[in-house]
Amino acid sequence: MLCFSYNISAQKIKAGKIIYQYDVHEIVLDENDKNQNQNMVNQFTKSLKENRDKIKYELVFNEYESNYKIVKSIILENNKILNYAILITGGGEEVYSNLKEDVVLKEIEMFGEKFIIKSNSNKDWILTQETKIIGGYKCYKAILKQPQIQNNVKMPHVEAWYSPAIPISFGPKGYSNLPGLILQLKIGPIVYLATKIAINLKEKINVHKPNKGKVLSEKEFDKMMRGIDKRKS
DSSP states (O other): OOEEEOOOTTSOOOEEEEEEEEEEOOOOOOGGGTTSOHHHHHHHHHHHHHHGGGOOEEEEEESSEEEEEEOGGGOOTTOHHHHHHHHHTTTTOEEEEETTTTEEEEEEEETTEEEEEEEOSOOOEEEEEEEEEETTEEEEEEEEOOOSEETTEEOOOEEEEEETTSOOOOOGGGOOOSSSEEEEEEETTEEEEEEEEEESOSSOOOOOOOOSSEEEEHHHHHHHHHHHHHHHO
8 A cells, every 4th residue: 555645845855754665576587597496486486475565664865865774673583584585675784875975875784794885876877758657656767777797797677767756866775866756666576666655754854874884895895795705616
């Protein structure tokens, strides 16, 4: 069920809170993925679908900053399948964006250590004229420009549906730099959809900036992970 509370007309957007839930599209392996097992992929998809109503993500923002993370209250630590779904959909991340400073900080925990991965918020999009209505808002489709292969890894297709009617350049998972709020984001087979939008709230919105962890650039973090993979092989 979609739930919206807004007061946009004739005033500048100052703050907001958006709830997203994920869905997953069916994955059909092509000829280049023969080394994978279709039955395993089907089980992976089934597990994600079974848990989609239990997991929510929250984006809070003011004029220049946003923070995106899982809604903690629904985590069941002894549920392995649920925790797996949380991990796959990015529940272990907290993402902070600052449009003024052109920076995205992604806080994650790996091997018992916290890291803050630093990157630019200025992502490069291909804007299209394709439209659809999401929750009563007219949205436009944008496709992220990126290489198909990076560091020998196949990159997922990323597309966003944003609404110029909500002229704020934020979205889930740190994706931004579009002329409107991202109401739907698709990364590979996983889709993040806004199910509740509250704009210009009376309550004060404090945007948390991650500050605990070793700060690395995306290149430094990728290099570290490749080194770990080599030691495992």
